[in-house]
Amino acid sequence: MTASSFARVTALAVGIAGALTFGHAQGAAFQLKENSAKGLGRAFAGSTSAWDDASVVATNPASMRLLSGRQFQADLSAISFSADFKKDDAKLATGAPVTGGNGGDAGMIAPVPAAYFHVPFGENDNMHFGLSLTAPFGFKTDYDRDWVGRYHGVTTDLKAVDLGAAFSYDVNPYVSFGASVFVEHLTIELTNAVDFGAVTNAGAQQKAAGAVLAGGGTPAQAAAAAKQAGAAAAQAGFFPGSADGFASVEGDNNAVGYVLGGTFSPSEDTNIALSYRSKVEHKITGGKAKFTVPGNVAAALNTQAAGIFINTSGKATVTLPASATLSVTHRVNDRWTVMGDVTRTAWAPAFDKVTVDFASNQPDNALEFGYKDTTFASLGAEYKLSETITLRGGVAYDQSPTTNEHRDVRVPDVTRKWLSLGLGWTPSEKTEFNFGYTHLFTDEPSINITSATNSTLKGKYDVGGDILAASINYKF
Template sequence: MTASTFARVTALAVGIAGALAFGHAHAAAFQLKENSAKGLGRAFAGSTSAWGDASVVATNPASMRLLDGRQFQADVSAISFSADFKSEGGRYVGPTGPGTGTPISGGNGGDAGMIAPVPAAYLHIPFGENDNMHFGVSLTVPFGFTTEYDKDWVGRYHGVKTDLKAIDLGAAFSYDVNPYVSFGAGVFVEHLTIELTSAIDFGTALYASPGGAQLGFRPGNADGSYKVEGDNNAFGWTVGGTFSPTEDTNIALSYRSKVEHKITGGKATFNVPPTAAAVLAQARPGQYVNTSGKATLELPASATLSVTHRINDRWTVMGDVTRTAWSPSFDTVTIDFASNQPDQALPFKYNDTTFTSIGTEYKLSDTLTLRGGVAYDQSPTSNEHRDVRVPDVTRKWLSVGLGWTPSERTEFNFGYTHLFTDEPSINLVSATGSTLKGKYDVGGDVLAASINYKF
């Protein structure tokens, strides 16, 4: 086997082992805003400046003064994400270059999307003179994404399964300078888990090596696979300020830090066909063997400006702008394997994104509140860097919601959002020269419910 062929195979294994550093994932990409049924009903307009939503414990502690006394709030959102691939051709490498060989077998992979629950919970306790100080505890899921295709689908060399979850447990404190100005801060510990699987085309790599054809290797006839897993705990923080120039207007500024995850105990498991394993073991001992690995992954920082204005006793309007700093965190990630597998720098090339929304609430009666909102959610991916693991695209939101307050102590909220998207396209070349081209039919719906109890 030539050095250049082994370099291509190594690049493939290292590249797909990116789950140690994250893989490509979802929101923009894999960022989740679904932490409040009340917020979802107005497309998260006024997310940190509206009255009466305990999710501010996690997103902007300074706005805890907008909560009415001691309370506990539990939310759950059901996210339905669909991703149906429509292939426009996949071919192995041929005599004249990538994609000029025989067609790759396999279907379109089925619906790679998911239906997944996203829980959240918040506790708020005011204390001090005139309750001018506030303490809060939160449990949220700020990042998460899953795609899974059929194992033998046409794009199997680019990805089969991607699964990421980040769960935050936080504590927050705020101080009210006066009824119109407050500042707050919070800290949280974040638990990150990652799993990534894919197929490896050893047939192509070994066919190109000296004697490979005589041994019977052909593109696609010696598929292997891999599974990469990693997890880590890390800390982050939030700060914010909330200002009320009038009793009917709130302006909130908040910042969530980036979170640096140093994955030191990642695990890569390779499944190599016996015939290929014998050749690989002789030519490159210590490669494509089960091993540990380490990498540093930074989940991005974000800043939010949120404004809410109460027009009268019935109508309230609100708006949000959030900027997420993907580019410094997801430009390039380097993986360091414990085996002889060479280190590799993975270019993600994510761009910074902006999320904007406007919404409204209408108090239909003393017990019923109607909500609505629209949003523009920019994707960090682009046509030249989009892949099968996260077929993400910029989307538009349309949201509606309902609040029901049957008593002074209990409030129920429901929210629904439908996502409108275009058809994202991909045009990929794997490390062994196979190509994949096509478009996705993607869609999304979110349904959320919550209960808030004052005690």
């Protein structure tokens, strides 16, 4: 088998590179916005410009000016994501159907915690310090191990957790600037089946063709030799779908990023906030790849001697994207407040290409992901029903970075629309409780993909999402 053949099989069929590079999430691709129950209730409109939401410690430190004194806030969101695959067609390289079911519901219910601490200090409290714990990226899909799309993916699990420290300075009551630095811990795990029957058969064909060409034979003679070798391998029990193995990969890394922001209030009733979150470059150096290879395949490929399909380590650079947000909040009167947000996420530079370097004899692999930059836009409102009760609502447009051309089973992602509702209850001057709910409206994303061993999978997904969040804010 040639080096280029192994590059294709090990990176795409086995999926190691994908495991070392990404998982997927609720929100555009695997980006999470669920860091505030109060924000969720208005579809995150006014996410960094509204009054008294401590999540700004993480998203725009300049807006800590809008917080009332010392406070601690804890949020918990529950994301219910469903992904049911509906098969149109699934074939092996020979044209025979791939066995297996539709994989069950690949989604799950995932908790997303967040916590914030804020304290003002300095002359007239014109400086602010904050701490935050958030999960800005994360996702998990998990199919039945023997499902019809097992060669493309079984489990994908990604988690990113940020621990940040923030500082801001109020130039005056109407202008403030802030910055934060955070440490991000990233963990990734991926599993999928490997069609070693197809790999072994293809290897026999390429070896035979290569020998003929090396001996001065013609391309026609090489093709004939390859066909004969393939038939012999099939007779020996090596043909597509005859010998499934399994691969699992995991990796983790710590990296540092930052957030910069400015908040401007042209009047006491209007806030305009601008913020930028940096990209975060994770250099995974200790990724672990494990293979379960049928015994007859290992002997035929001589995997140990060749240094292929053996348990090994790998390294890759994974860049999580930068984003910029414009947020506006306007208090219409004592009861009504309206707000809006626009966020642009720079997926394209981060996911144009990822190169994986294996510690074994498997060649390096460069993968193209095809992600595009995305826009998230939302409008929301709050209505103060009484001194203790506040009602919220919002709508949003959440663009997906993937397309029909690049969508796969690991991220059946699609552009979605949000409808959000929320409730705030303030039983005392020191304590506030908030609740938020969002339903996501989506179309049926389709996939039409081919594995490195030339098995194909076509179909559509019935995807859905609901998010429920609650928080407590305590001032002291």
